[in-house]
Amino acid sequence: AGNFLSAFNFTPDEPPVRLYGGYASSNFKAVGRKAGEGERQTLLLKVNYGGLNKEDIEHQLFVMNHLRTVEFPTNYPHPSASGSLMVEQIGRSAILLDFIQGKPGDKVLADDEAKAPKLISELSAALAKLHQADMRSVSRDL
Numbered sequence: 001a002g003n004f005l006s007a008f009n010f011t012p013d014e015p016p017v018r019l020y021g022g023y024a025s026s027n028f029k030a031v032g033r034k035a036g037e038g039e040r041q042t043l044l045l046k047v048n049y050g051g052l053n054k055e056d057i058e059h060q061l062f063v064m065n066h067l068r069t070v071e072f073p074t075n076y077p078h079p080s081a082s083g084s085l086m087v088e089q090i091g092r093s094a095i096l097l098d099f100i101q102g103k104p105g106d107k108v109l110a111d112d113e114a115k116a117p118k119l120i121s122e123l124s125a126a127l128a129k130l131h132q133a134d135m136r137s138v139s140r141d142l
Helices: 002-009 053-070 107-113 112-130 135-141
Strands: 010-012 018-020 024-036 041-048 087-089 092-098
Touching: 002 010, 002 041, 002 087, 002 092, 010 041, 053 112, 107 112
Parallel strands: none
Antiparallel strands: 010 024, 018 024, 024 041, 041 092, 087 092
16 A cells, blocks of 8 residues: 555555455555645545456546536545556556545434435435536446
8 A cells, every 4th residue: 555655646644544345446544645735635545456457447537537527526536646547556556536534324314314304415416416517528438
């Protein structure tokens, strides 16, 4: 994880923490600073499974980056020191994303079912933003 983080010009203030879950990757919560920036950030390092198709990763990155145009609430990719959104080392690839702090909706509802209307409203607003994205330019491989 440390080698990949340095390829993204990111210096951890504390050791990266392994997170469990996710699709075909090893995920790490990294807290530190990007080179030349003083502000401390929390980011998500995804070290992709070695057998994952590179084109699939590139397409996911393209779509996530495209969703910035409508400010869809997702974790956006960060470029590496070379400007690439994906770094490859020793037969593995990695991407660095925003870290989204939160709680899954099912756990929110399990704690307090009265939050259902607010949760549904927030999901509806996010879905509306997604529908505003012009996806014609990203549907090349869909």
